[in-house]
Amino acid sequence: MKAITQLKNQGFRITLPRQEILNTLENYPLTVREISHTLKTKNILVDLTSVYRSLELFKQMGIVQEIDLGDGMKRYELIRQDKHHHHFVCNNCGTIKDISSKIEKKMMKDIQSKTKFLIQDHSLEMFGLCQKCN
Amino acid sequence: MKAITQLKNQGFRITLPRQEILNTLENYPLTVREISHTLKTKNILVDLTSVYRSLELFKQMGIVQEIDLGDGMKRYELIRQDKHHHHFVCNNCGTIKDISSKIEKKMMKDIQSKTKFLIQDHSLEMFGLCQKCN
């Protein structure tokens, strides 16, 4: 279901800030500042606070996902239909690429049966050099 | 090589704060506040700033490793000899357990050959319920 529809269906208002924030997230994960800056270049001024609040709402609605690359800022990306994936960050140019792996599920099952922990979620981030920078 | 020896060999001073900070890290990853608080219960008062600075030094010397569980605070743990591992965090009681997996290396190789990215490092954190809480 499209994010906007989802908002409407759940009784939330379709505001310009919300629509535009969602638009910025089309391509790759962004920080709050990056979202705000992107909007500024389109002459759409949205306060940082509102960006934070919108993202919090989107997160709770399952529209958006928070990712942490360990650099002190959270990043946000749209959740595409059940396409669980991870990220590769280039240490040189900073580009973020989506990564998905088939072995992953097996790995989680393995760990779960070995440890008897119930794994509800996990995050996997990779760092290195992208094809261009290598 | 023991951390203290390593410090001495590299010309750094063996101070009480440094020794005691290292001691707190024996068991599991701690935040800066947790380190400071642990020391306080032992009547050892070390300023937060000094904890930060010691950890930064230890990190650069390869004695300590920074981990990010996405809750806004960095955690620090001793690096044991080439025992690369990851973490499982219980969503209920907060316990952090070390996890290591054999499949992991294969997974990285797989991704590397598929994407042509050079993977230099990665982080994997798992969240769920531990045996006790499940």
Next chain:
DNA sequence: TTGAATGCAAAGCTTTTGCAATTCA
């Protein structure tokens, strides 16, 4: 019209920086 959403200012946290005082070697 009216409650939801936004903007602005201020505060809350973690982490960093500057500098004088202290301390290890």
Next chain:
DNA sequence: TGAATTGCAAAAGCTTTGCATTCAA
């Protein structure tokens, strides 16, 4: 002794909160 290390105060950076104003429905 003297440079390295620490502590204290202040600042920096990300995020949250309070409240009056604005706006979608």
